[in-house]
Amino acid sequence: MALVNLTGIQAGDFTVLAEDQTPAEGATVAVPLSRLRDEGDDFFKVAGPVGAVLATDTNYTDLAPLMNKLAFVVIDFPAFGDGRGFSLAVRLRKDLGFKGEIRATGPVIPDQALFLLRAGFDTVEVSDAREAAFKAALKRFDTFYQTDYTGQVSLAHARHGKNQERKAS
Structure with missing residues (x-):
């Protein structure tokens, strides 16, 4: 997999934790939102930067109590035709004021590159074969x-x- 940087930010590396895994001290980890709701403050004290892995049907208001604790968000698209992830990113930026990295994962396509950027995504994980197409798509329009x-x-x-x-x- 290749990571395409849409905004020029310093993209972070992280480990996605399984439900039963505990973070190593200071490790940068991504955790499903359902688990983050259940974890106490001790989880955030042990781990380094913490991110939430979100489905596209997540209600953005569910993240409000965690906004000051999250370093990044990963929105996992189940299909390229599912546009809810775009709306979720916009709501995180506009309504919750989220300043951290927002990353897209799943089967997004190069034609969506500019839409991802304009919705507030910073990075997108793509197959190695599609990396060049994504980068070219980012230069297609400027107005x-x-x-x-x-x-x-x-x-x-x-x-x-x-x-x-x-x-x-």
Whole structure:
């Protein structure tokens, strides 16, 4: 598997813990959200940076109590046609103010690279065979008709603003 960096952040390496595994002291680990809810503060004291592994049907508000404890989030797409992971990333960024790494895993496709970036993902795990296609897709467009999670001005809004300026003068 290859890791494609969408935003240029320093992507972290981590180990996904099974339900019965305990973290090594100071280890960077990813844990299913269901387990994180059950773990006490001692878990976060033993482990190093901790991340949550989320299904695309996760309600983002379930992460609110953990936001100050999580270093990263992994959203696992079950199929490339499941768009709920995009919405989940946007909600984590906009509504919960999550600043850590958001990583996409699962069968995402190169055509989704810019959508992942614009929804708030930092990295995506892809097969080695698709790495070059993902990187090429990131360079395909630099102007968009829709705003992204950051509120970047869309082409439509920029054009509308220029038309308003012309009418005013």
